[in-house]
Amino acid sequence: MTTKRLFTALVLSVFLSACSTKIATIEASQxxxxxGFDITLNNGPAVGIAIGxxxxxxxxxxxxxxxIAAESVITASANNNADIAISAYWHDKRYVQSTVHNTYVTLRIHVLDNTSKTAFVSVSARLVNIDTGxxxxxxxxxxSITGQDFLNLVWR
Incomplete structure (x- = not known):
């Protein structure tokens, strides 16, 4: 009985260690x-914001x-919202949202000030490399988004 418990404990520890994947973190602050050109997403006009x-x-x-509006939050979990899309190219690898992996994205527009032509946005996400998992x-x-980038953001 002791050998059986030891074997079960060993199998469980190997399984659990395989499931605890270390996640690299991107601190994209720039x-x-x-x-500044027409793109579409989900059959409608869209805008792309690149940070890194x-x-x-x-x-x-x-x-x-x-x-796009002040104090708005746009989210998707496991790629369940066709109105937002995200991908990352980091250290020669591509990361995306997935319907079969635990992925998400949140875009927050904190400030959108047409007078000063300034916006503050933040992005948080968990993405997967489909090739490697x-x-x-x-x-x-x-x-912050200012100048021509601000105009590109609010252009309708």
Whole structure:
């Protein structure tokens, strides 16, 4: 009986250690840019916001233009909202939302001030590399959007 319990404990520990995947974290705190051209998402006009370290290591979140408003929150869990999409290109790997993995995205528009032409947004997410099953987390870091990028954000 002791050998059977020992074997069961061993199998459980191996299984649990395999399930506890370490998740790398992206702290994307710099605005790369806001799309200045027409894109569509879910059959409607959309806008894309890219944040990251460089044009090579970045996260891009796109959402319907009609959802861009001060103090708005747009979310999706396991890719269940066609009005928001996200992908990340980080250290030569691509990460996305998935319907079969525990993934999510939240885009918060904290401030959208047409007078000063300034917006503050933040993105948080958990994405997966479909090829490797590796997860990556995007920290909720607030970035400011000004100038032409602001105009691209609010353009209708």
């Amino acid at each position: 605005l790369i840019g806001v799309t 370290d460089t044009a090579k290591d970045f996260v891009e979140v796109s959402t319907q233009r009609r959802l 590796e997860f990556i987390a995007v920290e909720q870091t607030q970035v």
